[in-house]
């Protein structure tokens with residue numbers, strides 16, 4: 001009999017549910033919240049309320065598409081953190097209630113570990129140990145992935161995440177949230193003709209707050225001379241900022257690969273959808289003799305299929321949770 005697990009993701013502004021049967025994803029449903037666009041970022045209280053509205057239809061659709069009857073589920077999994085606490089509580093409470101009523105175990109999943117599991121859902125899988133640059137709206141990490149559930153963060157951001165650097169730049173350019181995909185799109189029409197500094201951070205850690213400040217001053221100075229500077233140079237500004245963010249990320253990834261003597265190199269998380277990061281990683285891979293792993297776009301940004309994959313491996317390892325399990329905004333690995 002296959003192991004069937006329903007997984008729920010609600011850590012930020014996506015309500016998602018997926019069903020996995022052994023290693024096969026049978027359904028992957030996502031409801032994205034549009035309400036935050038006009039606020040320039042996710043408003044936590046609005047996010048929690050939207051999760052409450054979306055969770056029942058999303059879970060119902062996921063089960064229906066999978067063809068698995070609720071009574072054939074072996075476990076119910078949910079994202080326990082890191083994330084917005086109110087949002088996490090919706091997924092956690094729902095998963096626990098469902099697990100109790102079905103008399104099956106509940107499994108908690110670490111959201112960042114799950115992003116890395118995007119690599120185990122389809123296509124050629126990286127061999128252990130591999131390095132994964134995990135870049136999302138809230139995190140920027142280089143992770144040494146030793147096994148499905150054994151991972152070590154070897155470098156991380158000291159301030160803003162890469163996704164935040166994209167989103168905050170977009171806000172300065174008066175673009176709606178989330179700005180990352182829009183910057184990517186404008187950058188494809190532009191040239192990186194403006195220069196922004198690369199921070200001088202030792203080791204494998206990152207920093208993006210200096211970049212944000214330099215973009216702010218750059219726009220302020222130029223807008224004082226020409227009030228339409230932002231709109232007139234949108235494509236080139238986006239190309240320049242994107243090129244700098246990508247080079248900050250990949251320079252550190254290169255350093256990590258050299259230090260750890262690893263040539264299996266992956267990216268994951270929302271920012272791994274960025275077209276420049278994807279193509280530049282391939283180029284660096286060719287140059288360095290790496291095998292490069294880039295997830296399909298549907299598994300880069302938040303989804304429940306990746307939660308289901310971690311849950312499946314936790315199920316095999318009998319890592320179940322008690323009903324006291326609580327979500328946490330910050331979470332150790």
Ligand code: KG4
Nearest residue numbers: 136137138163178180270271273274301302
């Ligand atoms: O992993 P994710 O969906 O959610 C979190 O766990 O945070 O990542 C969302 C982040 C946002 O900051 C968004 O702007 C960024 O990923 N993002 C992108 C692109 N697509 C999503 N950033 C740059 N280029 C993209 N194409």
Ligand code: ZN
Nearest residue numbers: 136270301302
């Ligand atoms: Zn995420």
